[in-house]
Amino acid sequence: MKMFASALVIAGGLLSVSAVPVRAEIEIVPVTSPGGITAWLYEDHSIPILSIEANFRGGTALDPEGMEGAVTLMTGLLEEGTGDMDATAFAQATESVAARFGYDAHLDSVSISAEVLTEFRDESLDLLRRAMVEPSFDESAVDRVRAQIVSMRRSDQTDPDSIAREAFYEMAFDDHVYARPTEGTLESLAALDVETIRQVHKDALVKDRLKVSVVGDITEEELGPLLDDLFGDLPQSGPERPEMAEVKLDGEMRVIDLNIPQSVVVFGHEGVFRDDPDFIPAFVLDQILGGGGFGSRLTEEVREKRGLTYGIYSYLAPSDFAGLYIGSFSSANGVVGEAVDIVKQEWAKMAEEGVTEQELEDAKRYLTGAYPLRFDSNASIAGQLLGLQIADLGLDYVNQRNAMVEAVTVEDIKRVAARLLQPEELSWVIVGRPEGLNATN
Amino acid sequence: MRAAIATVVFLGVPLIAPAAEGFDDIHSFTLDNGLTGVVIEDHRAPVVTNMVWYRVGAADEPPGQSGVAHFLEHLLFKATDTLEDGEFSRIVAANGGDDNAFTSQDYTAYFQRIAADRLELVMEMEADRMVNINPGDEAVLAERDVVREERRQRVENSPGGPFNEHRLAALYLNHPYGTPVIGWDHEIAQYDEEMAMSFYREHYAPNNAILVVAGDVTVEEVEALAEKHFGPIPALEGIPERRVRPQEPPQRAERRVEYRDPRVRQPYVSRTYLAPNRKPGDQETAAAISVLAELLGGSGITSVMAQELQIGSEVALATGAYYNGLGLDDQSISFYVVPSEGVSLEEAEAAMDEVLERFVEEGPDPEQLERIKTQIRAAEIYGLDSQQARARKVGSALTSGLTLQDVEEWSGLLAAVTADDVVEAAKLVFRPEASVTGWLMSEENTEGLGQ
Known part of the structure; x- marks a missing residue:
């Protein structure tokens, strides 16, 4: 039963509706454990479950040189056994208490999430602690999980989305660690040994780079000691993180041949950091240009008017050591050139003219009205509280955020557009057999 | 495998949560x-x-x-x-x-x-x-x-x-x-x-x-x-009480699909059997098939296929089973095996068949069955967290021929499935003459990952 979702439609027009009044009304409490670990807590006792989101800054950017994929493999091995429990025993114990754990490696972080039942909270969190703090990294598990990642990486070699994304990061970051594939290469994965996995475990899961959010059926008093139990035995700190990256996108177009009917396109140039004072106006600008699809100019021009794609999106992609502004779409090989031209025109138009009052009004109504939708479940609240901590936005951001969006003016957007959008630096990776497009390299 | 309706039915099993507040509506x-x-x-x-x-x-x-x-x-x-x-x-x-x-x-x-x-x-x-x-x-x-x-x-x-x-x-x-x-x-x-x-x-x-x-x-x-x-919109005449589509004749021949594509870097084998859907007032068989799929391939580590083919013989890099009984007419249960390096699709398929046959003979491990039931009951509670997911469960069931009562009963029926029910369900659906075996292959290499 496959479902096909329509990506949405639409663009700027006049509406006379009243402003949206809803506001997220949630009380966030920072809780610091006796051992000095802080988590943001939102208590809700209506369902007997607890959601925990833990995020260790660092991520795959900490992979030692030539050992790309080490952090990804290490993260995949956390659930593969601890102490006297092998992978099977650990998984069975987890199932017996119906706990749900997730482990993910990203460019700048390793994230660990847990959903547990109140009834089995202690047993569940003890399992999570052992997975994080005392993983076995048993040789047979290392080989088994490595073989799975290698198989996926082989399939990535003909997957246009994967090829395009990796090529774009390579082009953008050159010799910086951000240019490396986060899941490693066939060669680097083959070179990984248990010793390296143990080392990156010590490097990547450390207390002074930890952000935690907790949502659900627990009190402040209960949470403090629980934080120490969970994270207390991890190392205090890890190795140096990368230097700032220079974004080297200067208008290049790279075409990568793959025999597929539809070309996959990734485009972009330097963006802004999350703590940039212009981030909010840049975010509103992106909403109008290509963010989310709703009524964006790119969706209107490329999809709605001309039927050249199923979906086109742009987004600000701030990492810890670089800011990018990225977009992507797919179009049949015969028309992808036309779509590329339209994106270039829209980029230039926005850079020169900015947005209209009506467009800004519509974008603000959407962004401010939709903000409370991000707080409608324990799981989504936990994700939001984590994001606020990672971006260092402060406890009161939830209450200030819509006012900051409301404060953006057409002049702000025009100024930020001139600064952010650089049509001549817009760079492209196109994977497929595009007609009438020539690579610049 | 979870049904997000609030009336949680625990059939004779100890566990779990005190009723969640305000969710019984x-x-x-x-x-x-x-x-x-x-x-x-x-x-x-x-x-x-x-x-x-x-x-x-x-x-x-x-x-x-x-x-x-x-x-x-x-x-x-x-x-x-x-x-x-x-x-x-x-x-x-x-x-x-x-x-x-x-x-x-x-x-x-x-x-x-x-x-x-x-x-x-x-x-x-x-x-x-x-x-x-x-x-x-x-x-x-x-x-x-x-x-x-x-x-x-x-x-x-x-x-x-x-x-x-x-x-x-x-x-x-x-x-x-x-x-x-x-x-x-x-x-x-x-x-x-x-x-x-x-x-x-x-x-x-x-x-x-x-x-x-x-x-x-x-x-x-x-x-x-x-x-x-909606009240002012008149009803449309001619909407049938029950939709009737062309039905399957008796299936009598095992089918094979061998698809070759130069883009394939990781070949795999799949097997799909026609299987009954969830029927109004009659979901017991579908419940047993759901549990069967969970036992055989619901987990990458503890399922029967993962234990035997990934952790045991190491024939496979990945395995899995999938059944969704929701639909107006007969559905299907599917299995897949991604072979390890040096293992051919033929060997992978034979190993998969061996596992399925042995399962029918030996039946499920009672402890594994118990763990799956724990998770079924827990899914009811976790499922309360998403209003969107709850709305989807109800909407998809009501447009697949089921009633609200069927939705409410589903979790209890899953929890009531016995080891014998699972074996009976396996015997019912494992009919080669009602199956399709698929091989996804690269053009030049039909032997799995030989290089």
Whole structure:
């Protein structure tokens, strides 16, 4: 039963509706454990479950040189056994208490999430602690999980989305660690040994780079000691993180041949950091240009008017050591050139003219009205509280955020557009057999 | 494998949660024109999910018009008699809402997530586009191109897309489930406004729709709003009590699909057996098949296939099993094995067959069965956290021939499945003559990953 979702439609027009009044009304409490670990807590006792989101800054950017994929493999091995429990025993114990754990490696972080039942909270969190703090990294598990990642990486070699994304990061970051594939290469994965996995475990899961959010059926008093139990035995700190990256996108177009009917396109140039004072106006600008699809100019021009794609999106992609502004779409090989031209025109138009009052009004109504939708479940609240901590936005951001969006003016957007959008630096990776497009390299 | 309805039925098993507070409220109503309404109350946040589900999907399309149900879904975002092209979503967005839609073989559904005090606005617009769309030829032709791009993106651009289409086409000899929901490209290319509008006039009506509202609302409010906006739309004559599609004849021949594609870097083998669906008042067999799929391939580590083929013999890099009994007609249960380096597809298939045969002989491990039941019961509790997921569970069941009572009973039926039931279910569905075995291969190498 496959479902096909329509990506949405639409663009700027006049509406006379009243402003949206809803506001997220949630009380966030920072809780610091006796051992000095802080988590943001939102208590809700209506369902007997607890959601925990833990995020260790660092991520795959900490992979030692030539050992790309080490952090990804290490993260995949956390659930593969601890102490006297092998992978099977650990998984069975987890199932017996119906706990749900997730482990993910990203460019700048390793994230660990847990959903547990109140009834089995202690047993569940003890399992999570052992997975994080005392993983076995048993040789047979290392080989088994490595073989799975290698198989996926082989399939990535003909997957246009994967090829395009990796090529774009390579082009953008050159010799910086951000240019490396986060899941490693066939060669680097083959070179990984248990010793390296143990080392990156010590490097990547450390207390002074930890952000935690907790949502659900627990009190402040209960949470403090629980934080120490969970994270207390991890190392205090890890190795140096990368230097700032220079974004080297200067208008290049790279075409990568793959025999597929539809070309996959990734485009972009330097963006802004999350703590940039212009981030909010840049975010509103992106909403109008290509963010989310709703009524964006790119969706209107490329999809709605001309039927050249199923979906086109742009987004600000701030990492810890670089800011990018990225977009992507797919179009049949015969028309992808036309779509590329339209994106270039829209980029230039926005850079020169900015947005209209009506467009800004519509974008603000959407962004401010939709903000409370991000707080409608324990799981989504936990994700939001984590994001606020990672971006260092402060406890009161939830209450200030819509006012900051409301404060953006057409002049702000025009100024930020001139600064952010650089049509001549817009760079492209196109994977497929595009007609009438020539690579610049 | 979880059913998100609040009435949790624990059949003689110790465990788990004290009843969650404020989650025991699911109500339904029916308007005079036949529209069914279901309200799932969740007052934690001032947000609602508003969904309109139509009892029509790809399996109800006329021959030669594959994908027109999905195409029509796209056109419901175009002009109506009173809204211009795209205005629907523009108004939703201007009120801080998100909206979208999806189509399956059995249903087409539209939804908005929005502030609870904007429910009337979106309900009014849903009522409007139930009967008043008027997309115009130009918009129809541009959208046809969009759908062809969607098909390229979802199907043609990866080798797994065509492989799966061929496997499904081989599984169903006569039933329209063998035709892809998005449609065949040569038929998409022939869509026109009249084709879509004729399908629309035949199927979109209050007596063929289910309104599901979840979130910070009460049933009284929703019923009053539904009466006000959907109430005036007359019922459509000729909507059948039960949809009747061409059914499968007795299946008598094992089928094989060998799909070769130079893009394939990781070959794998799959096996799909025709399997009964969840039937109203009669879901026990489907419950047993669901548990069977969980036991055999529901976990990458503890399932029978993972234990024997990944951790034990190391024949496989990955394995899995999948069954979803939701659907108006017979469904299927599928297994796959991704062979380890140096293992051929033939060897992988033989190893898979051995595991399935041995399972039928030996039956399930009681401890594994118990762990799966623990998770089934827990899923009921976890499932309460998402109002959107709860609305989807109800809507998809009611458009697949089931009743609210069936939805409520499902979790209890899963929990009541015995080891004997599972073995009986395996014997029922493991019929080679009602199966398709698929090999996904690279062109030059049919021996699995030999290099």
